[in-house]
Amino acid sequence: MEDINDRIKYFREKILGIDSQKEFAEKIDVSPANLSQIESKSQKPSNSFIEKLLGAYPNINMNWLQKGKGPIYENKTNLMGNFHSDELERETVKGVTYLKMGDKRVMVELPYIRMIATASILDVYNDNNWTDIQEVMWIPYVDGIQYKDTIITDSNGDSMEPTIKSGSIIVAQKVDPSDWEYTTGICMVIVNNMRVIKRIKENTLHESETLKLHSDNPNHGAITVKKKDIHSIYRISLSVNKL
Numbered sequence: 001m002e003d004i005n006d007r008i009k010y011f012r013e014k015i016l017g018i019d020s021q022k023e024f025a026e027k028i029d030v031s032p033a034n035l036s037q038i039e040s041k042s043q044k045p046s047n048s049f050i051e052k053l054l055g056a057y058p059n060i061n062m063n064w065l066q067k068g069k070g071p072i073y074e075n076k077t078n079l080m081g082n083f084h085s086d087e088l089e090r091e092t093v094k095g096v097t098y099l100k101m102g103d104k105r106v107m108v109e110l111p112y113i114r115m116i117a118t119a120s121i122l123d124v125y126n127d128n129n130w131t132d133i134q135e136v137m138w139i140p141y142v143d144g145i146q147y148k149d150t151i152i153t154d155s156n157g158d159s160m161e162p163t164i165k166s167g168s169i170i171v172a173q174k175v176d177p178s179d180w181e182y183t184t185g186i187c188m189v190i191v192n193n194m195r196v197i198k199r200i201k202e203n204t205l206h207e208s209e210t211l212k213l214h215s216d217n218p219n220h221g222a223i224t225v226k227k228k229d230i231h232s233i234y235r236i237s238l239s240v241n242k243l
Contacts, residue, residue, distance in 0.1 A: 007065055008053070009039040014185045015072060015237065016144045027144075028056040059142045059238075069162050071239035096147045105141040110171065112137040113153040139171065145237045149174040153188075155239070159220035160186065160197050164239045170197070172234035180233055181205045188234040189213060191225045197236065198223070 012024045021039065025032040029052050037043045045053075054060060063070045088099045088106070099107040112135045137152050150173040158166050163186065172188050184200045189211070198213030205211055205227050214222045 003041075004045060004066055005038055005041045007068060008045065011060070011065075011072065012039075028052045057142070057144060059140065071164060071168065094148050096150075098141060099138070107138045108141045108147055109136050109138050110147065110150055110152045111135070113151050137169075139169075139240065142238060145171065146173055150237070151234070155197055159215040159217050160199070161217050163216045164197065164236070168239050170236050171238035171240070172236045175233040175235055180227075180230070183233055183235060186236040188236060189225065190231040190233075191229050192231075196223070
């Protein structure tokens with residue numbers, strides 16, 4: 001992604017999964033025409049546009065938005081430290097528990113897989129206990145992320161830097177196998193006994209029964225895996241640096 005215009009379009013399509021410019025424009029309170037001009041590179045986003053984008057999605061990392069550096073989202077909340085228990089109300093929807101302050105969701109509780117997911121293809125881990133972890137973690141709620149079938153786990157290795165820093169925690173939603181062929185973006189793929197965090201640039205599962213997984217770090221390469229060896233795919237929606 002060469003410039004901020006590309007990243008705004010990427011954020012809408014790949015991160016939020018919103019196909020309609022009109023729908024996204026309504027969410028950030030700008031005109032569809034304005035958004036279209038920005039995504040087509042007819043004009044640069046104004047300060048007013050950026051303010052509205054950040055107003056709707058306050059956890060966007062400005063360093064990523066402006067320069068393409070760092071994770072897409074950043075943790076702007078000191079976990080539970082900024083809230084008092086008497087201010088919060090618990091809400092559970094479709095099996096996911098949230099904490100609300102008034103009408104606004106501020107935290108979400110997700111299963112925490114302490115076993116390290118890796119951004120290096122050289123580290124191999126036993127997958128037997130993947131679904132048996134009972135620990136949970138509260139993280140700041142980010143509007144636009146689907147939290148059903150979503151976990152938190154750790155990243156390790158530098159093959160996805162600067163997008164995902166080694167040692168950060170990642171929020172990852174399990175992809176239904178029927179949707180594997182349509183999945184792109186940064187994913188955690190569990191293949192054989194190996195967990196890797198890579199980017200799917202072009203999904204070729206339907207054509208060739210294989211999937212090429214790319215590193216964001218230019219010092220690392222790509223690997224190709226066979227569909228029959230894939231156990232599961234998780235789409236990474238958020239990377240948070242540990243406090």
